[in-house]
Amino acid sequence: MKTEYQERESRFLEMIRTCRPDMSKAHAAFCAKYLEPVFGPPDLAGNYTLDIGANPRAMFAAHSDTVHSVGGNQKIQVSGGMVRLHPKAKSNCLGADCTTGVHIILEMIRANVPGRYAIFATEEIGCIGSRDYVKRRADELAGIEFVISLDRKGYNSIITHQMGRRTASDSFAFNLAGILDLDLTPDPTGSYTDSNEFARHVSECTNVSVGYFGQHGPGEYQDLAFLGKLTERMIRADWSQLKAFRDHTVTEFDDWPLTVSKGKKSAGKKAGYSSGQSWREFMRDFDPWETGPMSMRELVRDYPHAIADWLEDQGLNANDLCNELGISNGTRGGYGNGY
Numbered sequence: 001m002k003t004e005y006q007e008r009e010s011r012f013l014e015m016i017r018t019c020r021p022d023m024s025k026a027h028a029a030f031c032a033k034y035l036e037p038v039f040g041p042p043d044l045a046g047n048y049t050l051d052i053g054a055n056p057r058a059m060f061a062a063h064s065d066t067v068h069s070v071g072g073n074q075k076i077q078v079s080g081g082m083v084r085l086h087p088k089a090k091s092n093c094l095g096a097d098c099t100t101g102v103h104i105i106l107e108m109i110r111a112n113v114p115g116r117y118a119i120f121a122t123e124e125i126g127c128i129g130s131r132d133y134v135k136r137r138a139d140e141l142a143g144i145e146f147v148i149s150l151d152r153k154g155y156n157s158i159i160t161h162q163m164g165r166r167t168a169s170d171s172f173a174f175n176l177a178g179i180l181d182l183d184l185t186p187d188p189t190g191s192y193t194d195s196n197e198f199a200r201h202v203s204e205c206t207n208v209s210v211g212y213f214g215q216h217g218p219g220e221y222q223d224l225a226f227l228g229k230l231t232e233r234m235i236r237a238d239w240s241q242l243k244a245f246r247d248h249t250v251t252e253f254d255d256w257p258l259t260v261s262k263g264k265k266s267a268g269k270k271a272g273y274s275s276g277q278s279w280r281e282f283m284r285d286f287d288p289w290e291t292g293p294m295s296m297r298e299l300v301r302d303y304p305h306a307i308a309d310w311l312e313d314q315g316l317n318a319n320d321l322c323n324e325l326g327i328s329n330g331t332r333g334g335y336g337n338g339y
């Protein structure tokens with residue numbers, strides 16, 4: 001008979017076989033198979049949310065999309081406690097980012113751990129699902145003190161800053177590390193992820209290491225033992241001991257220079273930073289929470305499902321649209337299995 005640990009691991013290994021770029025048929029199939037039966041239907045932006053217990057203080061988050069270039073199934077292999085792509089797989093990444101986070105959340109729900117659970121849509125192309133949640137459902141955040149995204153490489157990080165802005169306090173990071181009883185420490189080097197979208201509404205917004213490495217690339221792998229341990233700790237944790245410290249109405253920058261790591265350097269480059277600049281200087285004129293009416297392009301980008309449904313309601317189908325726009329309908333990458 002399988003132990004509970006082995007059962008969890010098999011459920012994870014089944015899910016990690018699916019490649020599901022946003023908007024692909026494979027993504028829709030994944031949501032229908034793994035998310036809808038647990039969460040019910042998604043909101044307008046494609047986000048799945050569920051509360052267990054009344055007045056949750058913590059939101060546990062992950063995202064449903066992966067950075068695979070083609071949807072379908074992929075071959076994987078497990079060796080030395082690590083899961084990675086099979087050498088013959090033609091896939092461009094494993095997708096532990098964020099299948100691992102989705103898995104931990106599903107296991108916490110299965111174990112009936114109180115909290116709010118959120119699987120956001122379209123994280124990998126700009127945190128679109130979570131941004132929409134904050135925009136339209138901000139009133140539901142009353143009482144939420146923590147957003148804990150299960151979406152970070154490595155073994156040791158509790159993210160305290162994203163792109164140079166503080167989103168969680170160091171005190172909270174130490175508190176959370178203690179509650180999970182894992183070797184986790186405050187890490188200020190986070191990039192933009194879903195939890196960042198909540199930083200102006202919720203006191204402590206963080207991402208926690210889930211034991212994957214090399215995310216977004218063909219060498220990506222996941223440590224299964226770490227995953228098993230973290231899942232167990234997330235289920236058994238005494239969440240009532242978690243405390244919030246940060247004042248979310250105050251914006252605090254980190255002062256380390258932009259040139260520290262590759263990811264940040266390229267992010268800065270795009271916006272035209274000069275070397276030696278600090279995050280404080282770079283971010284001064286840039287407000288990621290900027291609000292205002294959306295352009296047509298932004299609407300199409302943020303609500304593709306709703307707009308596609310509406311066009312179909314108007315009597316247009318994909319072929320009509322292609323004819324109208326002069327697009328050849330037969331050029332997408334294809335939807336294959338077992339490559």
Ligand SMILES: [Zn+2]
Nearest residue numbers: 097098123151
């Ligand atoms: Zn991710």
